[in-house]
Amino acid sequence: MNDQAEKLRNIVKNLKENNNSEVNAESKKAARVIAVTSGKGGVGKTNITVNLGIALSKRGLRVVILDVDLGLANIDILLGKSTRYTLVELIRGERNIFEVLADGPDNVKFISGGSGVDELAQLDKSQIDNLVSNIALLDKLCDVILIDTGAGISNSVISFLMAADEVLLVTTPEPTAITDGYAMIKTIIRKDRHKIVKVIVNKADSIREVEDVLDKLFMVSERFLSFELEKMGYILNDECVSKAVKQQKPFSLVYPKSHATYQITQMAATLLHDDSNSDEDNTNVHGKGIRGFFSRLLGSYGI
Numbered sequence: 320m321n322d323q324a325e326k327l328r329n330i331v332k333n334l335k336e337n338n339n340s341e342v343n344a345e346s347k348k349a350a351r352v353i354a355v356t357s358g359k360g361g362v363g364k365t366n367i368t369v370n371l372g373i374a375l376s377k378r379g380l381r382v383v384i385l386d387v388d389l390g391l392a393n394i395d396i397l398l399g400k401s402t403r404y405t406l407v408e409l410i411r412g413e414r415n416i417f418e419v420l421a422d423g424p425d426n427v428k429f430i431s432g433g434s435g436v437d438e439l440a441q442l443d444k445s446q447i448d449n450l451v452s453n454i455a456l457l458d459k460l461c462d463v464i465l466i467d468t469g470a471g472i473s474n475s476v477i478s479f480l481m482a483a484d485e486v487l488l489v490t491t492p493e494p495t496a497i498t499d500g501y502a503m504i505k506t507i508i509r510k511d512r513h514k515i516v517k518v519i520v521n522k523a524d525s526i527r528e529v530e531d532v533l534d535k536l537f538m539v540s541e542r543f544l545s546f547e548l549e550k551m552g553y554i555l556n557d558e559c560v561s562k563a564v565k566q567q568k569p570f571s572l573v574y575p576k577s578h579a580t581y582q583i584t585q586m587a588a589t590l591l592h593d594d595s596n597s598d599e600d601n602t603n604v605h606g607k608g609i610r611g612f613f614s615r616l617l618g619s620y621g622i
């Protein structure tokens with residue numbers, strides 16, 4: 320019992336302490352909710368989410384990763400850690416937000432989705448109130464929430480994407496990954512033409528290849544959807560990534576000098592620079608941050 324209380328105190332303390340000047344400006348706002356997705360599976364979402372989280376944390380942001388990739392406990396495996404509780408226990412009101420937050424590396428916290436996403440559709444009013452009040456606490460305790468969604472166009476993935484403030488779409492140069500990525504963009508903007516979609520090209524063999532992929536995606540989006548994508552960054556094929564995966568460690572921690580780490584650090588800087596969660600941008604009636612996110616998410620389930 321004391322153990323539990325101590326753990327909660329430590330989590331709150333850590334989240335509050337990771338608070339340098341860059342955060343101070345950030346933390347007055349609602350937390351930024353960023354979903355990482357892809358059309359095709361296996362393109363690098365989980366690696367990017369975890370290492371981007373670490374890079375943002377190193378810049379002083381308080382980061383929580385929400386793993387909503389159902390079925391496979393991806394993040395747990397990548398971090399070599401297992402979580403005791405998941406979103407399921409939070410939704411059922413059996414555990415509070417602090418109890419489902421697990422400690423990741425470099426002060427990053429994470430929450431495993433478990434099958435909780437499926438349960439969202441079946442909540443009653445009091446469960447929703449409980450969930451929202453727990454989640455709202457995150458707004459005060461973190462600056463960024465990164466959501467690792469599953470691949471592909473399923474209803475739950477789309478709900479998470481539409482509820483987030485911005486979407487990072489990961490693709491590789493493989494034609495199927497590009498085509499599936501494009502299909503994903505199409506689905507997103509059919510629902511909301513104002514969504515911010517930023518593209519990450521992963522596992523390319525050269526910068527030239529990165530540019531080709533971006534040209535293709537940007538061109539078809541503009542031409543056929545009249546939609547302007549944004550560039551987020553790229554990571555070339557880097558064996559440090561697969562080597563780190565085998566060690567169940569984030570690549571940026573075991574290979575801090577690798578190309579992949581340099582590029583993920585650049586992406587973190589880009590994200591911090593163009594904080595699209597600024598006051599002017601966010602006019603959605605549901606509001607900002609994590610409260611807004613859950614309000615939109617539950618709305619998409621007709622709740």
Ligand SMILES: Nc1ncnc2c1ncn2[C@@H]1O[C@H](COP(=O)(O)OP(=O)(O)OP(=O)(O)O)[C@@H](O)[C@H]1O
Binds near residue numbers: 388470561562
């Ligand atoms: N830049 C890279 N260079 C080399 N290998 C990479 C790179 N990025 C990812 N990989 C490899 O691709 C594999 C899949 O990556 P990851 O698990 O992050 O993809 P994912 O999109 O989350 O997959 P899923 O759709 O199954 O959740 C990793 O195990 C890693 O070995």
Ligand SMILES: [Mg+2]
Binds near residue numbers: 365388467
């Ligand atoms: Mg994954």
